[in-house]
Amino acid sequence: MREHGYKEKVKYSCNEHYTLEGEAEIQCQNTGNWSSKPVCRAPCTVGIKRGRIFYNARKIWIEDLKPNRVIHREPVVFYCMNKVDKCGYPVASTCNDGNLPIPDCFEEPGKLDYNLRSKNLPSEIRMCVAPPAASPTSSPRPA
Template identity: 80%
Template sequence: MSPALALLLLCQAAFYTTVTSVKVCGRPTVTDGIDDSTLRRVYEVGEEVTLNCEQGYLPSRTPAPRITCTATGAWTQSNLECSPKMCQIPRPLQPFANGRTEAPFKSVLNYTCDDGYVLVGTNESRCLHDGTWSHPPPLCKAVNCPLPKPPRDGRIAHDKPVTGSTTKYGQAWTYECNPPKAPSYERGFCMADGTVTEPPVCRDVSCSVPASIPNGFIRFAVMRPHGYKETVEYVCNEHYILEGQNEIRCQNTGNWSSKPVCRAPCAVGIKRGRIFYNGKKIWIGDLKPNRVLHGEHVAFYCLNKTDKCGYPVASTCNDGNLPIPECFEGESLCVF
């Protein structure tokens, strides 16, 4: 090798060593919310960078921290954290927000209306960098329906007064026919799609002779078929309790509404001991007649064997059956 070539190789090696020995810092790693729009890819040792929160975030410390590129190629610590600004959730919506009253920056509220209501306004709102919403909450306006048509040979009775030529979703009415006819169905509605129930057909309806009920009877009624809306009244025998409506009605289907039931009284099935009944503590022998009406409560005194004293356990008469508590063993040893 010639001396000139050897010198050239040595110079190249020295230059390479000099260049590669200088360390630099790469782009600083930042957490969410820190503004990285002005950060470069490479920094020299000793250079400083001031970190700031981007728009819509609040810094955890002030003044804004500075980080420095060190000789090791690493940045000093900043300990800066940026938290998003919060938007107040509109008060009418808070019951749907699982207890939350605020939403962070960039959150989105999506609005929908229930069936039968039309959304007036925008269906979306975003939490902006200044803590406000991009749009106010919309309104949900009830669907309008045209006024219903009455049945032939009949009329309509609205649940609420109606003005104008429309009615609103959810409003209802009753179809009525000229006596003695009955409508094929009685109720109509303004529906979610903006339509109304078609008018029913008025037809002749008759209910069969009303049936009797056990332990009861029909009061002042002629035993004959009855027309639509006619009623009969049931009464229970003495000491029986009527459960259900005392009147039944001939319905537009030609069937009677549900008949009531007469529930039987109970006898207190113990021979010796005391009970608490009708606000009084009495011996069973003094309960005359031995009868408790359906639905009434009786307390039996059970024995606490440890303290040799009694405690009350309640039981209820249910259609002739009054259960005796399993703990009851007769008269206790204590005076109550």
């Protein structure tokens, strides 16, 4: 890499599937610093082996997500089970620079349930009217 002089400009781009955050073109200032520092944000993989997700406006089985890649800041919806009301409900998660958190309520089905009883999975059963209420163990804060 070479030194850059005052008012010289540099153009940034990211590797494929990475997302540029910040200005693509930056300029060397009279202080010797750059006008800004762009960053390339990494894509995410969906870290489940079995299940169905909602991604890019469609409901898909995880094995049909090829390649298993979600772009930075893109949302993915997982399906959780309300065991009391026996219904499924969606929970969104967002890719953040290579990290896509799996919601705590998501339970990856076993091979048998996934292959033979897929119609009973949270993504395939009746959707709940509302997500489950907070657990009864949590107490409200005093005013």
